[in-house]
Amino acid sequence: MSNTSVQRLEALRKRMHETGTDLVAIGPSSHMMYVAGLDPHGDERPVMLLVSREHAGFLMPALNVDSSRRKTDLPFFAWRDDDGPDAALADLLKASALPESPSVVIDETMRADFALLLLDALPGAKRRFTDDTVGFLRARKDNAEYGRLKASALLNDKATLAGFDALKSGITELEVAAAIRDVYKAAGAVPVFTSVCFGGNGAFPHHHTGETRLKNGDAVLIDTGGRLDGYPSDMTRVGFFGAPSAEFEKVHEVVNRAVEAALAAARPGVAAKAVDKAARDVITEAGYGEFFPHRTGHGLGIDIHEPPYLTATSETVLDEGMVFSIEPGIYLPGKFGLRLEEIVILRADGPEILSEMPRATQIRN
Amino acid sequence: MSNTSVQRLEALRKRMHETGTDLVAIGPSSHMMYVAGLDPHGDERPVMLLVSREHAGFLMPALNVDSSRRKTDLPFFAWRDDDGPDAALADLLKASALPESPSVVIDETMRADFALLLLDALPGAKRRFTDDTVGFLRARKDNAEYGRLKASALLNDKATLAGFDALKSGITELEVAAAIRDVYKAAGAVPVFTSVCFGGNGAFPHHHTGETRLKNGDAVLIDTGGRLDGYPSDMTRVGFFGAPSAEFEKVHEVVNRAVEAALAAARPGVAAKAVDKAARDVITEAGYGEFFPHRTGHGLGIDIHEPPYLTATSETVLDEGMVFSIEPGIYLPGKFGLRLEEIVILRADGPEILSEMPRATQIRN
Numbered sequence: 001m002s003n004t005s006v007q008r009l010e011a012l013r014k015r016m017h018e019t020g021t022d023l024v025a026i027g028p029s030s031h032m033m034y035v036a037g038l039d040p041h042g043d044e045r046p047v048m049l050l051v052s053r054e055h056a057g058f059l060m061p062a063l064n065v066d067s068s069r070r071k072t073d074l075p076f077f078a079w080r081d082d083d084g085p086d087a088a089l090a091d092l093l094k095a096s097a098l099p100e101s102p103s104v105v106i107d108e109t110m111r112a113d114f115a116l117l118l119l120d121a122l123p124g125a126k127r128r129f130t131d132d133t134v135g136f137l138r139a140r141k142d143n144a145e146y147g148r149l150k151a152s153a154l155l156n157d158k159a160t161l162a163g164f165d166a167l168k169s170g171i172t173e174l175e176v177a178a179a180i181r182d183v184y185k186a187a188g189a190v191p192v193f194t195s196v197c198f199g200g201n202g203a204f205p206h207h208h209t210g211e212t213r214l215k216n217g218d219a220v221l222i223d224t225g226g227r228l229d230g231y232p233s234d235m236t237r238v239g240f241f242g243a244p245s246a247e248f249e250k251v252h253e254v255v256n257r258a259v260e261a262a263l264a265a266a267r268p269g270v271a272a273k274a275v276d277k278a279a280r281d282v283i284t285e286a287g288y289g290e291f292f293p294h295r296t297g298h299g300l301g302i303d304i305h306e307p308p309y310l311t312a313t314s315e316t317v318l319d320e321g322m323v324f325s326i327e328p329g330i331y332l333p334g335k336f337g338l339r340l341e342e343i344v345i346l347r348a349d350g351p352e353i354l355s356e357m358p359r360a361t362q363i364r365n
Numbered sequence: 366m367s368n369t370s371v372q373r374l375e376a377l378r379k380r381m382h383e384t385g386t387d388l389v390a391i392g393p394s395s396h397m398m399y400v401a402g403l404d405p406h407g408d409e410r411p412v413m414l415l416v417s418r419e420h421a422g423f424l425m426p427a428l429n430v431d432s433s434r435r436k437t438d439l440p441f442f443a444w445r446d447d448d449g450p451d452a453a454l455a456d457l458l459k460a461s462a463l464p465e466s467p468s469v470v471i472d473e474t475m476r477a478d479f480a481l482l483l484l485d486a487l488p489g490a491k492r493r494f495t496d497d498t499v500g501f502l503r504a505r506k507d508n509a510e511y512g513r514l515k516a517s518a519l520l521n522d523k524a525t526l527a528g529f530d531a532l533k534s535g536i537t538e539l540e541v542a543a544a545i546r547d548v549y550k551a552a553g554a555v556p557v558f559t560s561v562c563f564g565g566n567g568a569f570p571h572h573h574t575g576e577t578r579l580k581n582g583d584a585v586l587i588d589t590g591g592r593l594d595g596y597p598s599d600m601t602r603v604g605f606f607g608a609p610s611a612e613f614e615k616v617h618e619v620v621n622r623a624v625e626a627a628l629a630a631a632r633p634g635v636a637a638k639a640v641d642k643a644a645r646d647v648i649t650e651a652g653y654g655e656f657f658p659h660r661t662g663h664g665l666g667i668d669i670h671e672p673p674y675l676t677a678t679s680e681t682v683l684d685e686g687m688v689f690s691i692e693p694g695i696y697l698p699g700k701f702g703l704r705l706e707e708i709v710i711l712r713a714d715g716p717e718i719l720s721e722m723p724r725a726t727q728i729r730n
Contacts, residue, residue, distance in 0.1 A: 027477075043670050044473075063659045066569045081660035082641075082677030108409075108478035112392075113494055115477035129478055204431045276447075294428045295446035305408050312447030 022102035027110030030302040052096035135307040140321040148231035153354035156233035159183035164362040184226035194224040202337030216242040219336035236341035239362030258282040258328035272314035279328040297325040387467035392475030395667040417461035500672040505686040513596035518719035521598035524548035529727040549591035559589040567702030581607040584701035601706035604727030623647040623693040637679035644693040662690040
């Protein structure tokens, strides 16, 4: 087991103690990658890492034992296809030495059948999800994670700029996306998602990049991210093909001000909802409240979306080392969508933006 | 909504009636793609299709409503990030008009937090997974699905052959995998997985294709699949670089005989476990029983792994139109792994193999 995994398992046990947790159950997911450095073959065969106060072990399909053994020295409770997982799980739970009515944390991303297999084996368990255990730890990045996220963000600046530089009359959204992805690939990174929206397409927050062709007078929204050395990037910038309309310029000013308000509000000790409110108030006061239908931000680490989430109701208290997006947007049906997104790491004195690309409109002709 | 979706929803309701099911809950998954033709943005925001006897509707994050609306005209019960999904789910359940203690089917692939959100809202529900409802329907392919699976299998023959043709001294597993993937891409298909194992690497059923270089006397195992027009392929063939050893030839003969025994056993009305037993008996009688640690096969459709599963204990009764793999294998640590895999569709008189590539050892020098 790597030093990182040893340290993270130790940190998880400390956190379990602080939160009165008897068992943490993790499926094949980024949670497992984070805690144990293991990314096992994921299919319908139940795989779980169970961490209790004194024990840690894997429920593992027999045919994955050898390949997984190279990555960890935690014990495997193996099961064969013709036996099914019940007996191996019972052995693992016995080794976990849980109290009556244990307090159990379930990896919320686990398949429903994995989770219900475990919960059916633990009648009387009090369950919750990983927010205050694995999620708590993952939200606070160490220096090694910061370095990787920073490098990934700087590459994303280049990729995004390549997208705007590719704009020309008649080009399709998909062609622009390809130009962006080429930048990731040339740097040895993996494209994760690339959303390119021309004109009214940008008014759907999750528009699928397609065959729409660029024409003069179109707003352009690019939201893209790649994965470099295991860590993703995620940034949104907007441009205009031709001279920006007065309405576009006005909305850009409002959204940019919302970003700045959120940056000013984000401090260690502040609730996530206060950052959402800071951005939302700017947009609401400008009269666009109904056109900002989503939360202000999400955490980013091994996953593109992870805690902390910056919503209108989140009581999560922001802490030093947290990495998250600030991405207010205004979507005007039939016209354009305008979102500006930064990824920041929260320092003692406020957020540090990871990318270097300005938020100004990228104007091309 | 497409005609296909109308027909499948009707077939699902008929099946719900036959199985006494009051509600089927489907997450963003191939189940949803199959039933409703919808593949919504999948993240941590709960999305569910709930089908009851008289109603069908989606729990849907507000920001995905517009893009999803283009694909279906079923009603959306939308929720915004700052409200959370509880109220929208309550409305959807009210519209579903369920009886007391309803019999509920949960998509087993759904995230644990989606499933528990629903189950917590339905205290007293009797739950099971999709095997005898959506799974039942998906296991029986119609002609359109057969045509796509057949085309995908024939492309896979070409891809696999390109892999064996790429063999030369010193080439790496990854380089052979790249040659295989190029064939999918040139045909407009998407590589799904490509496992290339040289020598002893083949003895790990889920070996990760890597930098191992080919040398004379190595067995070669290629297990690969691509997705063409929405439908995948999956086939395993073996080769030898140089003159096959006597042991390899003997094991090949045993595994091929196991495939043939399974093909002979698979008939409509037969239990899946009988097909597994037919293959396993051949291998056990040849003295290799302990080296065949996995099930004999899995269904294949929109997913590479789906029902029916051919295990030693599966009571699933095979039926006309089912598509599944037959893939016995023998894994000799330190020496080689030898698996032969066919995808078949079950006809009234027995299995029809979808691919045309023979199972003979591909010998190269």
